[in-house]
Amino acid sequence: MHDIRAIRENPAALDAALARRGAEAASARVLELDEKRRSVIHAAETAQAEQKRASKEVGAAKASGDEAEFERLRALVAEKKAEVARMQAEAKALDAQLTDVLMTLPNTPLSDVPEGEDEADNVEIRRWGTPREFAFAPKEHFEIDGVVPGMDFETAAKLSGSRFVVLTGGVARIHRALAQFMLDHHVENNGLSETWTPVLVRDEMMQGTGQLPKFGEDSYQTTNGWWLVPTAEVTLTNIVNGLTVDEASLPRRYVAHTQCFRSEAGSAGKDTAGMLRQHQFEKVEMVSVTHPDRSLDEHDRMTRCAEGVLEALGLPYRTVVLCTGDMGFGAQKTHDIEVWLPGQNTYREISSVSVCGDFQARRMNARFKPAEGGKPEFLHTLNGSGLAVGRALIAVLENGQQEDGAVELPQALHPYLRGKTRLQADGTLA
Template identity: 55%
Template sequence: MHDIKAIRDNPEAFDRAIARRGVAPQAQALIELDKKRRASQLEFDDLQSRRNTLSKEIGAAKAKKDEARASELMAEVTALKDRLAALETEQKDHEAALTDALSRIPNMPGDDVPEGLDEKSNVELRRTGTPKTYSFKPKEHFDLGEALGYMDFASGVKLAGARFTVLKSQLARLERALGQFMLDLHTTEFGYTEMQPPMLVNDATAFGTGQLPKFGDDLFRTTTGYWLIPTAEVPLTNLARDLIIDESELPWRFTALTACFRSEAGAAGRDTRGMIRQHQFDKVELVSIVSPDKSVEEHERMTGAAEEVLKRLGLPFRTMLLCAGDMGGAARKTYDIEVWLPGQDQYREISSCSNCWDWQARRMNARCRAPGEKQTRFVHTLNGSGLAVGRALIAVMENYQNEDGSIAVPDALKPYMGGLEKIEKVGK
């Protein structure tokens, strides 16, 4: 959500900022909506003041036993009451229209975010690790998983439909091990508090982080009106909703391993084979709630925590700075981490770490106050994948594959796998 006062003060700067995201000018239309809202409010306040004055005059007239004057004044109060009721409705309508318009406009990109409208303009910041050279042609994860007998796409289709998978035996355990490893790393070494939030949320929660109203088609909804979370960012960030937090308590750092649900409405024909793009997947999420002056350094810290997972797993990756037009709607600045997949011979996204500044906080009315101060400020919110567990499974399978189709277990995961050294086909 944007600050309408800031838009009024500098409409040209606002339109320039959102133009970097491919959004047409909005400032003038927003200012017109705001004028109507403020005009209704001003008339309401004036008439309310007039009604209070009339009430006193009625009392004075009755004290003088001037019933004619009292009746005349009471008739005016009755007329005012009808107009005040109409103005109250009008004001609410203008407020709702302005809020709806503001809520559909993405965050303004930071000054240090590259220009560009799609992934072609993203900037590679660094590469970590060197892709392994194989003496054989590396296979993709779905070929490996099916050959092992532990990745069952046919059963996923039978049970639910396309973009669902059934994992079995040692691959199911490997996925669980990855999630547990990530949680342990983030809670013991990076100070995140493990949470287990609801995976069904209401409209207010989905609105708070920016899924509603614009991106409802990307979500699954129950027949009773709940939304299935697309990421634990949604409930975790909303823990700050409608609160004034003492800044001495910040930062809040939360992590959670949850199932995530996405309709993939715009993904027709993309990654139709395998587990890259599923309707249901597990993800370890990182969320930070910080004071406004701390979000830049927190963004770097969070990205480093996500990168450390890949370092510990021995997986090559690169870190990208997204351009203005390729970021999610809530983000002011985003780093994507892309892991190397030898079966695909390319890097693929496994984490996205975003600083949302105060855009979500304004939607949630989440504020903080410095000790001893009366004035409040909107908090800054950040979120990142630490990591997408299914994609980490894919990366481990492809990077640790052997020529015979078996998969070596990374050292970091062996304690979670009961000391298992290698995943191989049953009976081999």
């Protein structure tokens, strides 16, 4: 959420930042509500002071025997009391309206974020690995002979509908091994703190990280009001919701493996084949909570954490900076990491790593106490996939596929598969 004081001081800066994201100017509406709210608050405070002054004079009038003055002052106290209550209710309503407007405004991009409208304007910053040359036409993951027995979309559709999958046998074991490998890699090599969190959360937690109020249709809500998390970003970031932590405890670096749920409301007809875009999937998510002075360095560090997983798996990738028109709602800057999928002959996103500045912290009222003293300041938050487990499975299967329908598996996974190194063409591990 944006700082109302900063908008008062420089409304043009907000509108310019929103224009970079292709959004409409909002400062006039924000300042109009803010001025009305402040005016009503001032009027309420003035009336309240008059009420207190009249209340003191009531006793004096009673003691002096001036019955007419006593009755006049008592009526005035009642009038001012009702006036104060009415204006306080109006101020509360205006405050809610202002908060609602601020809650729907996206974060402002950093100055070095490239201008652009969509993914075509993203800027590549590096590549790692060389895509393998195949002596045959590589297949997409769901077409590989060894994968077909263990990736069942028909049964999933019977159970749940489209965009679900049932994994069995060797494919299910590889999927599980990938999640375990990612967690161990982040804990042992990157110093992240493994965390296990719920997948059902309250409205306030979704508001804290920016999924609500604007993007409720992208997620699922239960009949009793809980939301199914679209990513563990929601739970991990909200660990500091409402807290004021010591600066010495920063940075806080979390990693969690969870089920994730997304309605994919805006992706009708997109990536319908295979398990690239599912309603239910798994992710290993990273979240960092930092001092404001160190959040940009932390962004680069987190990006390297995610890239390191792909390098350990031997999967070629490229890293891009998202342009202003392609960034997520809460991000100041985002690095997308795209893994090479030979079955599609292209790079596809497998991780987005974003720095959010104090945008989420303001929504959550999450602060830290400076070590040198002074007023508490808002924290900075970051999040990123480390990685999307299902997409990593796709990449492992497609990059390791053999002409006979088998799949050679990355060496990093061998210990997690009890020494198995290959998915056979019949779907078993060997």
